[in-house]
Amino acid sequence: MRSLILALSVTLTACSAPSLTGWISPYQMDIPQGNTVSEESLAKIKPGMSRAQVRFVLGTPLLTDPFHADRWDYAFRLTRNGKLAEDTRLTLFFSGDTLVKAETHGLTQPTAAVPTTP
Template identity: 50%
Template sequence: MRSLLVALFVACVSACGFVGFPGVYRIDVEQGNIVTQEMADQLKPGMSRRQVRFILGTPLVEDTFNQDRWDYTYVKRNGLDVLSKWHLSVTFDGDKLVGVGGDYQPAAWSDQPPAPQPAAASETAG
């Protein structure tokens, strides 16, 4: 009988973790880089990496395999709900800015065609 009560108590206590208690406050969590349209409008074709980093800050993701692309991502959550999310990618050719893509389109890039995406390396069997 005692082991049954202990098992019932453990089951009840562990079930409390799965029930969302009403009125529990969940803070807003902001992750990533905050980039505004005004910051994106400062980007001009041919800018150096240093100039882009000065304007936008350190990128959230610098791809190890493609060092010519920087990604800036921002997510704001309230608990499990995503309140806002956006993404901005900048592409370089060497040290020169050649492309900007994502949720913000800089004014200097509106009249230019989109930047070419790097071709994926084709696998050859051999």
């Protein structure tokens, strides 16, 4: 009986050791959020395009700010294992119905056809 209690005590102590529980973690699935903007679709965007043409190429923007009607935001965020893996943003500015400029953040190759600012 004494050896059984000793064996159970050692087993429970081993299970609670912080060095063992640090490498065991539950599965966390990838969480993509927002609009994916590819380099190919970004290359198709040109100054002077209408809102309808831009919407056809990129899709409906994720954010349409009611206070800034001439600005569209396309944001994409990917989380892997609870950590941010990818964060990209594309902001388009219009004057009336015409595309004036675009700002990119996180895209690897901003197109030269659209004036960009960092």
